[in-house]
Amino acid sequence: MIDDAAVREADPAGRAGSGRARHDFPETYRRELPLLTRFIMKHGASPQEAADAAHEAFATAYPQWSTIQYPARWLRTVAVRVYFRARLREDLPGELPAARAESHVPTNIQLSDQEREVYTALAELPARQRQVMAWFYDGYTITEIADVLEITKESVRQNLCRARATLKARLSQQGGA
Structure with missing residues (x-):
């Protein structure tokens, strides 16, 4: 996983994690999910791939949420890694890409x-x-x-x-x- 000590700098966008000791997970999820999805799309992901990576990053963060000092940066780092790992798996010869569930696509990204x-x-x-x-x-x-x-x-x-x-x-x- 990611060593949060490496991401101690303040979040430049002033979003979740800009110095608060504890963060509200549901609030951060609502605010950051569309932004995180667009961030992954900037790496070449389709909207569905980006939504899947964003959701998985939040799922990874949830059990350790209280220890993550700068969530916006942490989530971006994890989501990018998730996306590239998924692409690598899909590019392996002889394997069929797994079907993606439509349930995680943010409906507010147009x-x-x-x-x-x-x-x-x-x-x-x-x-x-x-x-x-x-x-x-x-x-x-x-x-x-x-x-x-x-x-x-x-x-x-x-x-x-x-x-x-x-x-x-x-x-x-x-x-x-």
Whole structure:
């Protein structure tokens, strides 16, 4: 699991975990589930895959909820790992992907045409650039992204710069930027 000592910095978005000692799980679940789902979609997941990963991250967090100091960051880290593990399992030869239950899809996530174009463009980025952009779009600083992804700040800056240039070019071709 994740060592929460590694995520002691304050949540930059000021959401759940911005320094409070105890967090209300149901309140955080209601507030963060749609945000967490969109965060996973920025990594290339379909809405259903993202919802599944978000739900599993909350299910993992629940038994240890009182020990998690910065839930928003913790949940994002776990959900991304869940999503990539699921993709890896689905890509294994000779195995059929497991059917996904529709019950965990957040009903309040609706994407505009422009948002769909952005998510499609994000999905076409190289994996590292996609990761950096997802964390950046969620309000994390270069230093925090470097810590979470365990890469240098310069690498974060470089990937951020390349991803922005690629997104700008793709979206301007589509008329989205």
